[in-house]
Amino acid sequence: MAVTIKDIAKYAGVSVTTVSRALNGYPDVSEETREKIKKIAEELNYSPNSIARGLVTNKTHTVGLVVSELIKPGAYHPFFLEILAGIKAGLRKDKYDLILYTVDPASQDVTPYEKLCNDRKVDGAIVEGLKLSDPYIDEIKNTKIPTVLIDIPILNDKVGYVSSDNVQAAFEATSYLVKLGHKNIGFINGHNDAAVSFERLEGYKKALYKSNIPYKDEYVVFDDFTQDGGYNCFRKMIFENPEITAVFHASDLMAIGSLKAAQDLGMRVPEDISIVGFDDIELASLITPGLTTVRQENYKIGYMAARHLISIIKGEKPKHIVVPHRLVIRQSAKKI
Amino acid sequence: MAVTIKDIAKYAGVSVTTVSRALNGYPDVSEETREKIKKIAEELNYSPNSIARGLVTNKTHTVGLVVSELIKPGAYHPFFLEILAGIKAGLRKDKYDLILYTVDPASQDVTPYEKLCNDRKVDGAIVEGLKLSDPYIDEIKNTKIPTVLIDIPILNDKVGYVSSDNVQAAFEATSYLVKLGHKNIGFINGHNDAAVSFERLEGYKKALYKSNIPYKDEYVVFDDFTQDGGYNCFRKMIFENPEITAVFHASDLMAIGSLKAAQDLGMRVPEDISIVGFDDIELASLITPGLTTVRQENYKIGYMAARHLISIIKGEKPKHIVVPHRLVIRQSAKKI
DNA sequence: AAATTAAACCAAAACGTTTTGGAAAAGGTG
DNA sequence: CACCTTTTCCAAAACGTTTTGGTTTAATTT
CATH class of the missing domain: 1.10.260.40 (lambda repressor-like DNA-binding domains)
Incomplete structure (x- = not known):
């Protein structure tokens, strides 16, 4: 013993x-x-014995990481690892342990959020990758469990969130295309089930508005954040609006899908069409042409999420933390 | 309350x-x-209250995942996610929870393996990404904590491991190149700190031997599993041995590095040089030319690791589980 | 009717800590 | 020396379970 x-x-x-x-x-x-x-x-x-200690103190020094859609078949979460690494780094300082929950909306086993956390007695949780329609969202809106969300704006007594400034980021990306001389700029957005989609649309609109370019509904289209989504949207969009010379995307995967679609349609990137993505996943720099995109500091987002969670656990007031982004200019967009 | x-x-x-x-x-x-x-x-x-229960039963229904090098700067672990997804799936059945330890050999905080596990009272652990030189290896050799290693051959009363049949896989990949008519086949291997490197070298040699192609020391070179490693090795190898027409790699990242190097040297793949990788990471199918490579069933490796760990926890005898691989033929290798 | 067995229940101990509410000892003050 | 503080220590309770070793009641067998 x-x-x-x-x-x-x-x-x-x-x-x-x-x-x-x-x-x-x-x-x-x-x-x-x-x-x-x-x-x-x-x-x-x-x-x-941490168990014995936990029993009496009612604290486990453990936080949960609740992540959805880790394992969408064929499409592993593209930057989960970066976020995770950041989270771990943020927890390390205060010696919090991390227990990983992957919730699979498909599976029947939809343990309520509070039960999930209470069963293992985590001191708090970070939530990532949830859709707006997820039942957890409503639960989290009035939970008493210290919680930090990533990319989902909920704020109350115990829950805060961290995200990029998506409005501004989309604004910058679109403005960049405008600056390159593009006037007919498509936007392949993510699905309506993500908070970021609305924000990015707003940024896109704002950029057009500022440059006196009229906004056209038919230039923006919604889909998954996946490569296939991008591929299909691009074909459709270009087919129906051949005057488009540049397309901004809500994710790099979609942008890469468009890239493929463009190639398959015999269009050259960036000569015939300019492509801009969002995320700056590893792949973005590896493909040809290099993808111009908005870099999200995912490591930092994870790190901040962890630090903020710990502060909430310690009794501080939750807030919205915004992590800086930046436009990474590569070869996929070009002046006309 | x-x-x-x-x-x-x-x-x-x-x-x-x-x-x-x-x-x-x-x-x-x-x-x-x-x-x-x-x-x-x-x-x-x-x-x-799982804590209270754990205190008396001395079981937590929790397993640890010990992973090293999650966060090598610039190079996120290429298939960690797949393994993780498999592990989670394997644990789900028996409702085991997963607590994630990332050990960072660089950091001073080298908590001994047993302490790591005992402090949180995990029932067992899966260990992944460890180098042979890691001090944990020795500890694990005679630990009493149920443990399953991935890609590291240790077997005792409480520890088993799961891996691909690396000898056979390398044999098949090399034989494929031989079948395509190549005689001067280089091998850019991983570093000596990984068990798989030895096994893959053995498979490579075996394939040559079987085809009566003499083995040449100068055709094989060791480095990190990274893209940069591949890039540099390839340049050197081709420079010193211009007669080489095909190169087998111990990882896809290295193969991609070679691809880049070849392009930078003005060589066409596969026309001037055939490239074969190992792993079949997502990227392998996305680049042009598509990378011919050995597919490791990482999801399954993770799944099996989890299932086997649970069986060890329940008192069954540890063993070596081999998970099938397969050669995925794309466009990066060609007949000569 | 006494003895045995089976079914249903329970009081108390145990797990390894932390916390509560003192008590004893030592030191200081007038 | 009597009183008050401060310092240092401790017994017991508490946390929420499971497990141990029963007891009681009813049913069954002799």
């Missing part, structure tokens, strides 16, 4: 209370005994 | 013992009271 606080107490000839208080840095134990206890604990290779 | 077993006992007018035994399906409680208790539990929205 593992060595417990009792063993130490016995060895040291003190009570378990004293051992506990010595090890946890309480002031009411003399330096002398504290040292003795610490030494014994060291020698016995003692490490506290 | 959350509702406990005591509340139910009070409502039902029975002891906590009976509630516990009723809920856990013990036979010594009448169907009548069992139903009553179940109903009350349902109504009160009771869900057992």
Whole structure:
């Protein structure tokens, strides 16, 4: 059996209370005994039973990461890893552990959000990749569990969120195309089930408005954030509006889909059509032509989410944290 | 406060013992009271406190996933997500939760393996991405904690491993190149700190031997599994051995590096040089030319690892599980 | 009717901590 | 020296379960 606080107490000839208080840095134990206890604990290779501790403190020093759609067949979440890495880095400082929940809306097993968290007694949770229509959203709107969402604007007593400034980012991307001389600019947006889609549309509109380019409904179309989505949308859009010379996309995957579609249609990128994406996934720099896109600092988003969650757990007020983005100019968009 | 077993006992007018035994399906409680208790539990929205349970049963129904090098700057682990998805699927059946440890050899905080696991009281762990030189390896060799390794051959009372048949896979890939008529076949291998590197080298040699092609030391070179590694190795290899017409790689990233290098050197793939990779990452099908490569069933590897770990936890004997691979033929290798 | 067995239940201990509410010892003050 | 503080310690309770080792009641067998 593992060595417990009792063993130490016995060895040291003190009570378990004293051992506990010595090890946890309480002031009411003399330096002398504290040292003795610490030494014994060291020698016995003692490490506290976190379960027992959790039972009494009602804190586990564990946070959940709730992620949806990790495993959409054929399309692994393109930047989950970056976010995850950021989260881990953010948690490391305060020694929080991470327990990973992948919720699969398809599966029957739709454990309610609060139950999910309470069953494992996490101190808080980060939520990522949820659609607006997900039932969790409503639950989270009035949960008492410290929660930080990524890319979903919900704010209350215990929940905050972090995201890029999608309006501004889309504004910049579209403005860049305008600056290159494009007037007929399509927008292949993500589905309506994502908060970012609305924000990006707003940014797109804003950029057009500012340049006195009339907004046309038929120039914007919604679909999945996937490559196939981009592929199909592009064909349709170009077929119906051949005057379009540039297309802005709500994701790099979609942009890459468009790229393929353009190639298949015998169009050259960027000579015949300019393409701009969103995300700056790894792939964006590897394909030819390199994809001009909006870089999201996903690592930082994850990092901030973790730090903010910890602060909420510690009692601070939740807020909206915006993480900077930047336009990465490569070869897929060109002056006309 | 959350509702406990005591509340139910009070409502039902029975002891906590009976509630516990009723809920856990013990036979010594009448169907009548069992139903009553179940109903009350349902109504009160009771869900057992896993911490308290864990304290007495000494089981947490949680497994750890220990992964190294998740976050090598610039190179996110290319198929971690697939493995992770498989692991989650494998755990779901038995309702095990997953807690994620990313060990960062660079950081000072090298918590010993056993301490890592014991502190959080995981029932077992899956270990992935470790180098052979990692100190964890030695610890795991004689740990008592149920463990399943991915791609690292260690077998004992409590630890098993799962991997592809790397010898056979490399054999097939090399043989394919031989079949295409290549005689001067380079091999850009991974570093010596990975078990798979040795196995793949063996397969490569075997294929040459079988076809009576003499093995040449200068045709094989070791490096990281990264794109840069491939890029640099390829340049060097081709420069020193211009007679080479095909190169087999220990990873797709390296193969892609070679592809870039070849392009930069003005060589056409596959016309001037045939390239074969290993892994079949997503990118492999997206680039042009499509990369011929060995597909590793990473999802399945993860799945099997999880299932096997659970079986070890339940007391079964650890073993080596090999997960099938297959050669995926695309356009990057060609007959000469 | 007494003895045995089976079914249904329960009180208390246990798990390993932290926390509560003191108590004892030591030191200081008048 | 009597009183008050401060310092240092501790016994017991608490956290919410499961498990142990019963007891009680009813049914069955002799």
